[in-house]
Amino acid sequence: MSPELIIALVSGAALFGVGIYGALSQTNLVMIMMGVELILAGAMVNMVAFWRYLHPDNPAGQMFVLIIMTVMAIEMAVGFGVAIARFRAKGSVEMEEATELKG
Amino acid sequence: MTAQMFFIGFFGLAGVWFGIVVFRTYSMVRSALALLFSQTALGAMFLSMEAEFLGVLQIMMMATEMSIMAIFMVMFMMDPGGLGTMDMTHQKRLSLITGFVSFVAAVLVAVFVDWGPVATSFPDAAQQTVDLGLELLNRSMLIFEMAGVTILTSMIAATAVAIQPVKRKQKQ
Structure with a gap:
């Protein structure tokens, strides 16, 4: 197996782990979004590595990366929309204060 | 060790390190900038993997996205400069364990799964x-x-x- 592929996959795994930690531990909505961005970045690194080292002849691998970038952009747009609405209504985007969302 | 392996490892490490810095600093502006550097390092990693189009796209897109995020950070955070060293985390222990377990599980899958033969030929940037x-x-x-x-x-x-x-106005 290619060592470059393993290095890329381990980097992606580390980004995924750091992102999970950030998304779970932060109390601020914008910081939680940063954690989700890192999770998606980890997935993106894996996609590029799989495409480059296993199937470079199939451009669908690059297409998946574009889809992940789209998901990142959508997450940012919707997240900031929700953050503005929340800030306007409550004056804060601290998620610990959003107890009314609790099921 | 080939030059490509070195650069992939270097930029991968830089991306992970700046990703960790995002949640270590008290300054929210520094957090946004650390995320910008992390994503840019990943773009450089893509370039090292000879994925030119995706690398340049990643750097351009994330530079814009993270600059916008930095502005939002200043707008919404109670202490964007991080001068008060206010802790804005909760369930830290659970998050650390979950993050570490996720990392180990993903590494185990990456190392122990047989991914098949590595491609020998690779299209150049224009062909990609x-x-x-x-x-x-x-x-x-x-x-x-x-x-x-x-x-x-x-x-x-x-x-x-x-x-x-x-x-x-409600009609009377």
């Missing part, structure tokens, strides 16, 4: 772009169009959520 363009306009056209429409819809929805509601 041609292949991707043909893919976008042929087999993946519907997916690409869907992605575009989804972005447009989310932009309209986010704007609709964010604008101040108009207070109408």
